[in-house]
Amino acid sequence: MKLSTAILLTAPLLAFSCAHYSLADERRSVLVPLPSLDDFTDGDGWGVGLGLGVEYESEYEGSDEFDFELDPAGALQWRSGIHLYYFAGEALGWRGLVSDAWLLEASLGFDEGRAESDSSDGDLDGLGDQDEGAEAVLQFRRDLSDQWRNWIDGRVIFGPNGNRALIGYGHRFGTQTDGTGSEIAVVAVFHDSEQANSDFGVTASQSSASSLPPTELDGGYRSIGINYNYRFNLTPHWQLFGEALYEHYGSDIADSPVSRNDYEAELGVGVIYVF
Numbered sequence: 169m170k171l172s173t174a175i176l177l178t179a180p181l182l183a184f185s186c187a188h189y190s191l192a193d194e195r196r197s198v199l200v201p202l203p204s205l206d207d208f209t210d211g212d213g214w215g216v217g218l219g220l221g222v223e224y225e226s227e228y229e230g231s232d233e234f235d236f237e238l239d240p241a242g243a244l245q246w247r248s249g250i251h252l253y254y255f256a257g258e259a260l261g262w263r264g265l266v267s268d269a270w271l272l273e274a275s276l277g278f279d280e281g282r283a284e285s286d287s288s289d290g291d292l293d294g295l296g297d298q299d300e301g302a303e304a305v306l307q308f309r310r311d312l313s314d315q316w317r318n319w320i321d322g323r324v325i326f327g328p329n330g331n332r333a334l335i336g337y338g339h340r341f342g343t344q345t346d347g348t349g350s351e352i353a354v355v356a357v358f359h360d361s362e363q364a365n366s367d368f369g370v371t372a373s374q375s376s377a378s379s380l381p382p383t384e385l386d387g388g389y390r391s392i393g394i395n396y397n398y399r400f401n402l403t404p405h406w407q408l409f410g411e412a413l414y415e416h417y418g419s420d421i422a423d424s425p426v427s428r429n430d431y432e433a434e435l436g437v438g439v440i441y442v443f
Contacts, residue, residue: 330363
């Protein structure tokens with residue numbers, strides 16, 4: 169799937185989104201009106217959303233194998249004014265609108281790493297399993313226009329196999345402010361040498377076990393990506409969501425013997441019941 173294919177896949181969602189803007193439920197009060205930031209609280213107090221999503225995605229970073237995967241969706245949240253605390257999947261976090269234009273977020277989750285068995289074709293045989301462990305994420309978003317129509321996004325991720333940093337620009341379509349609608353963002357990704365070699369490097373022992381040539385990578389630029397998010401209230405309680413992602417690797421990553429593709433892609437849809 170090339171970039172043009174990914175755009176074609178997101179186009180029907182975008183058209184569906186635009187066609188239903190007039191039906192959006194504007195009664196909900198959300199912390200920030202972005203589809204990528206769910207808020208089930210409707211103001212202060214508890215909020216619970218439970219659902220299920222299906223994704224068609226690369227089996228691992230750099231893979232040319234794609235498969236379907238079912239994932240739980242939703243979160244348990246508690247909101248007090250400009251602060252929202254949440255437990256979603258394997259992540260516990262906080263999100264705060266510290267001013268009208270600045271959103272800060274911090275979370276602690278679990279990184280399962282990559283396993284040899286993630287490749288159905290055996291392309292990872294001999295590379296061993298990555299370390300599992302805690303992953304900390306710090307993020308900011310800065311509104312560049314009224315009502316979060318355009319923004320910049322910065323993020324750092326500290327994980328058991330190295331660290332990454334992301335910087336991006338996003339745009340929200342439509343005029344509703346209840347957290348529904350759609351948005352698109354372009355993101356540049358950077359990583360340190362530990363993360364680069366964990367994902368795409370080959371040590372001498374791995375080379376002997378896998379027959380791949382030894383490969384050592386430096387930290388720096390990793391990829392450029394485009395991400396599309398969609399959220400629509402089917403009823404006051406049922407919510408539809410969708411996401412499409414395309415990430416194109418830099419030349420060092422694309423040339424790694426671990427990479428079978430020069431991109432990673434994902435397309436997902438799901439439903440959530442909001443209590």
